Every structure is written in C-alpha cells, then in structure tokens.
Amino acid sequence: MTDETRIDALEYVLALEDGDTRRATALRVLDDPDLADAVWEAEAAVAPLGATLRPRAPRKRVWKGLEARLFDAAPSRPRGGRALAVSSALASLFGAASLALGALVAVLLVRPDVILPPAPEAMAAVIGVDGTVTLARVRPGGTVVTAAFAGALPPTRDPELWIVYEGAAPRSLGVMARDGQTVVDLVRMEGQDLSNAQFVITDEPLGGSPTGDPTGPAIASGPIQTL
Amino acid sequence: MANNDLDGLLEKVALGDRAAFKRLYDVASPRLFAVTLRILHDRTDAEEAVQDAFVKIWRYAERYVASRSKPQTWMVAIARNVAIDRLRQTRAPTVALELGETVADNAPRPDERTLARAEAQRLLDCIDGLGTRDGRLIRIAYFGGATYAALAERDRVPLGTVKSRMRKALHDLKTCLGA
Numbered sequence: 319m320t321d322e323t324r325i326d327a328l329e330y331v332l333a334l335e336d337g338d339t340r341r342a343t344a345l346r347v348l349d350d351p352d353l354a355d356a357v358w359e360a361e362a363a364v365a366p367l368g369a370t371l372r373p374r375a376p377r378k379r380v381w382k383g384l385e386a387r388l389f390d391a392a393p394s395r396p397r398g399g400r401a402l403a404v405s406s407a408l409a410s411l412f413g414a415a416s417l418a419l420g421a422l423v424a425v426l427l428v429r430p431d432v433i434l435p436p437a438p439e440a441m442a443a444v445i446g447v448d449g450t451v452t453l454a455r456v457r458p459g460g461t462v463v464t465a466a467f468a469g470a471l472p473p474t475r476d477p478e479l480w481i482v483y484e485g486a487a488p489r490s491l492g493v494m495a496r497d498g499q500t501v502v503d504l505v506r507m508e509g510q511d512l513s514n515a516q517f518v519i520t521d522e523p524l525g526g527s528p529t530g531d532p533t534g535p536a537i538a539s540g541p542i543q544t545l
Numbered sequence: 546m547a548n549n550d551l552d553g554l555l556e557k558v559a560l561g562d563r564a565a566f567k568r569l570y571d572v573a574s575p576r577l578f579a580v581t582l583r584i585l586h587d588r589t590d591a592e593e594a595v596q597d598a599f600v601k602i603w604r605y606a607e608r609y610v611a612s613r614s615k616p617q618t619w620m621v622a623i624a625r626n627v628a629i630d631r632l633r634q635t636r637a638p639t640v641a642l643e644l645g646e647t648v649a650d651n652a653p654r655p656d657e658r659t660l661a662r663a664e665a666q667r668l669l670d671c672i673d674g675l676g677t678r679d680g681r682l683i684r685i686a687y688f689g690g691a692t693y694a695a696l697a698e699r700d701r702v703p704l705g706t707v708k709s710r711m712r713k714a715l716h717d718l719k720t721c722l723g724a
Contacts, residue, residue, distance in 0.1 A: 328718065
C-alpha cells in the first residue's frame with residue numbers, strides 16, 4: 319500500500335472532498351481493494367476522536383421511530399429470506415459465499431454509508447459459491463455492465479445473469495461472456511427499487527435457460543448498492 | 546462495552562434477532578448520538594441521523610461479519626457518514642465550517658471512561674504535533690465541517706493550495722501514527 323493511497327483514504331474518511339469528487343472516491347473504494355483496506359485503517363486511526371465525546375442517550379422516541387420504520391410495515395421473518403424470496407438455496411448460497419469474501423467485497427458490504435445522494439450509479443459484487451467475485455454495474459442510462467464471469471463452469475454450461483427484485487421472480491438479463499465484459503439492458507420493474515434488488519448468476523445449458531426461468535442452481539449472488 | 550460483546554450482539558442482529566438489536570441500540574446509541582450531535586449541532590437532526598444509522602446497521606449487520614473492523618469503528622463510521630451527508634444537504638459549506646470551528650475550539654480530550662484512552666491520547670498528540678492551524682483543521686474535518694471548497698472560499702486561496710497543504714498535514718499525521 320503506497321503513502322498516496324493512505325493519504326487518499328484519510329482524505330476520504332475526513333470527508334474533505336464533497337459532491338462528485340467524494341462520490342468518485344466512494345466508487346474507487348469499491349474497485350480498489352488496496353484503497354478499501356486503507357479506508358478501514360484510516361477509520362480506525364481517527365476513531366479515537368469520536369471516542370473522546372461524552373456519550374449521551376437520544377430521546378426515547380428515536381427507538382420508537384426506529385421500531386416503526388423497521389418492523390411495523392413487514393411481518394417478522396428470518397433474515398436469510400429478507401432480500402431473497404426466490405429460494406432458500408439462494409439464501410444459503412449467500413451464507414457460504416460470505417465465508418470467502420475478499421477485501422473488495424468486505425468494503426462494499428460494510429460501507430452502506432458510502433451511499434450518497436443523488437444516486438447516479440448502482441453496482442453489485444456478485445459473489446460466487448467458490449468465493450470468486452464478479453462486479454456488475456448499472457449505468458445511469460439503464461445498461462448493466464459486468465466484468466467477465468469469474469467463476470468456474472464446464473464449457474458445456476453457460477452462466478446466466480438474472481435480476482431479482484424483492485419478492486419477485488428472477489428476470490433474465492442474458493448469458494454472460496466469460497472472456498470479457500457483458501453489456502445488457504437492465505430490466506426494470508414498476509414500483510421496485512434497485513436498492514432492494516440483487517443480481518444472481520445461475521448455471522444453465524449453453525445459450526441460456528430454455529424456459530425463461532432459472533433451470534440450474536444459483537452459483538453467485540450480490541445485492542445492488544446504489545451510490 | 547467491550548468490542549467482543551458488541552461483536553456477539555452484531556452477529557445476533559445479523560440473524561434478525563430483534564432483542565439483540567434493542568440491546569445493541571441501548572449500548573451503542575449514546576456514543577453514536579454524541580458523534581451525530583457534534584456534527585449537526587441540532588438535537589432533532591442528530592437524533593434522526595442516529596435513527597438512519599441504526600436502520601443501516603440493522604440492514605447491513607449480516608455484512609459486518611465480513612469486515613475486519615471493530616464493531617465500534619464500523620458503527621461510528623456509519624453514523625458519521627450519515628450525519629456528514631445530512632450536514633451537507635442542509636447547511637451551506639461555509640456555515641458548516643463555522644460550526645466545525647466552534648467544535649475545534651472546544652478541543653475534545655479523552656473521556657476518562659473510554660477503553661481506547663491510550664489510543665485516543667496518541668492520536669491527539671499526533672494532531673497537536675501538526676501545529677495549531679493544521680491540527681485544528683483535522684478536528685474540524687473529523688466532525689464534518691471542513692471541505693477543501695469551504696476552506697478555499699473562506700481563505701480566498703486556490704483549491705489546489707488548500708488541498709496540497711492539507712495532504713501534507715495528512716501525510717505527517719499518518720507518519721506520526723505509524724511511528
């Protein structure tokens with residue numbers, strides 16, 4: 319890790335930049351594992367400043383409001399099924415994959431706070447059961463760009479990319495390239511927000527699912543983060 | 546509360562355990578509120594920021610497990626970012642800078658009860674070692690008030706000048722902390 323990276327990280331953590339420049343760094347944090355590590359080092363380094371403040375309890379209504387926001391609208395259900403109503407296999411997939419996360423993914427996942435308004439871009443780290451990560455991005459114009467599929471599949475099978483909105487059936491975005499970027503049009507769903515959706519990759523016959531629904535197992539998934 | 550206990554609570558929260566979430570809130574919200582209040586200088590605003598931060602903590606707790614940071618650092622980072630974003634949406638940059646300056650002039654000293662007393666003292670020593678002007682700027686920045694743009698506007702100097710001076714200070718800070 320270079321000095322320059324460490325200084326960039328401190329600059330970011332201290333929020334000295336604003337607007338688009340800050341957002342650009344937030345994106346770099348997602349793309350650059352070295353910078354991501356440096357950001358957490360910097361957070362840890364300056365954390366004692368926050369610890370110098372005398373703790374003070376917020377008013378009771380803050381908890382009441384929080385409960386109302388989180389729990390009133392939806393019935394109670396286990397966490398694993400929250401983002402994924404497709405199948406329990408997918409939920410366990412996420413659990414398995416989380417064991418193999420690299421620094422890049424760790425930061426993507428632990429920095430929900432890099433979400434800055436307004437939201438010009440969304441992206442996801444699609445994590446495979448084998449621990450590989452395929453980055454996917456939604457461009458403001460409505461196309462999805464993914465890196466080359468990073469997982470392992472026999473040459474007789476194709477990886478197919480799906481978008482899964484909360485509580486809805488997967489919608490195909492097509493077969494992914496293995497030797498370069500895949501660029502496809504995003505499928506939107508009325509009344510559904512991208513930040514409640516995720517990308518899932520399934521193992522399909524050559525040319526993709528013959529039925530329009532997934533026919534093979536999910537081999538990677540990742541929630542979409544809006545930046 | 547020790548980081549180990551917070552770790553255990555966050556793991557339960559990640560599984561959707563509401564009782565653990567309530568306990569985590571009770572234990573951690575006073576520290577987070579202290580931070581958001583220091584940034585926003587408005588009780589209601591700061592309380593809303595704490596609420597937003599806990600919404601994120603609930604939603605993303607399952608991913609905390611993948612991070613290599615301490616639970617306190619992770620939660621404070623979320624709360625600080627929420628508060629800073631809110632500050633920048635609601636106040637003009639120069640107003641935020643003035644607010645930050647009031648904070649810096651009441652320079653925080655380590656809370657006697659903090660577990661990280663030695664760490665805190667070391668950081669404060671390093672900040673003090675930067676000299677009055679730069680050390681003050683880092684305190685202001687931590688509490689969200691200073692941006693390059695606001696500093697340049699106030700001092701009527703080019704953005705590049707402010708930026709290179711501050712990056713030099715950050716370099717010195719990093720060297721001091723790494724020593």
